[in-house]
Amino acid sequence: MADKGSIFTSPSIVIIILCTLSLFMETVPGIGSIYINIFQFDPHSLFTRPWTLITYIFLHTGLWHLFFNMVVLYFFGTALESRAGNKQLLAIFFTAGILSAIGYTFLSRPIFDISPGPMIGASGAIYGVFAALTMLEPDLRVYVYFIPMRLKHALVLFALFDFLMVNSSDMIAHTAHLSGLFVGLYMGLRIKNLQEKNIKSRYIGRW
Template sequence: MFDLNTSYPSGDGRNSRTKGSIFTSPSITIIILCTLSFFLEMMPGIGPLYVSAFQLDPTNIILRPWTLVTYIFLHTSFWHLFFNMFVLFFFGPALERRVGNRQLLKIFFIAGILSAVGYAFLSRPIFNISPGPMIGASGAIYGVFAALAMLEPDLQVYVYFVPMRLKYALLLFALFDFFMVNSSDMIAHTAHLSGLFVGLYMGFQIKKTQEKYLQSRHPGRW
């Protein structure tokens, strides 16, 4: 989806000479956990109970706070899982190389949690939508996508085989979710938009920190 040969500085602004490994990548670990979780969902007898215990129910968040995280690892179908993990497989490691593993996890989970909060508490007052139970990593992945777009806006990607810069791809998906927010397609568009804005904010803060670091190291350039 983009140039995997691009070298990115690490989270503190310094260039990293160590190539990442799939064995140390938190994005790959998340993909494995989501895949294992999906197999549990498919098990007869166990699956429905498993989903019921860990899905996000907006009407019951206070009594089930763990679901703000656990819903991320559940998916409705093979294709739901496949497309989410496909996007994470490309964007996750790219962001890891840019900000480091710890920051990637921070962005992923904060975006995931706040996308659930946004879905639960903003759907009705802003879009007049009554939110039902929700599962899926889309909101968290939107956070990763948006943070990378903030840090590498001109990165070349392909959207349905059409080449474009990452910032335009993000804008395209944001507009799609905004205009589809009141549709009946069973997709939590408000969660996507919430995760996107969280990712933009966190990416902006990281970018400012890195620029300050570079300025302190090379004052003559600024």
């Protein structure tokens, strides 16, 4: 059974707090630029600065970037916690975040002919949470820009957008988003299969 989190024990809330504090550090004069340089992810420094595979997740380009990501994480993250548990949320979030950076590094040039530069933001990790929740609750009703739709349709819409925009010059790491999405789909499917197996075993055990 999933471990039920509250606003005080929810890992999603803790991540939101850490990202908010991190943005504050980014804005401190004389320190912010150094802070970003130390913790941002640069594909060219993957093997010499491995800690950035995690730390880049907590950095954001500004208030609106942070706000949008954290709103999505709050709703999808807490929903995933209630359906899969806090530990699974953390596993999906950080696995998707790490593999988003790795996918961004190794898939951008050979597949899309893009030269990957430094990257910050929790979007790839959040895409993993989004996709995993979709595997568990595909018909959950959500609002995308005030338009109601099922979660599975929202995921397809965002995936299609990232795929079509992958070669654009909008400074968004679309390959990282797509990498996180596929990680989330895989991990969500594994959780779903495990939950269904546990339900069947409990049902059979009653006879």
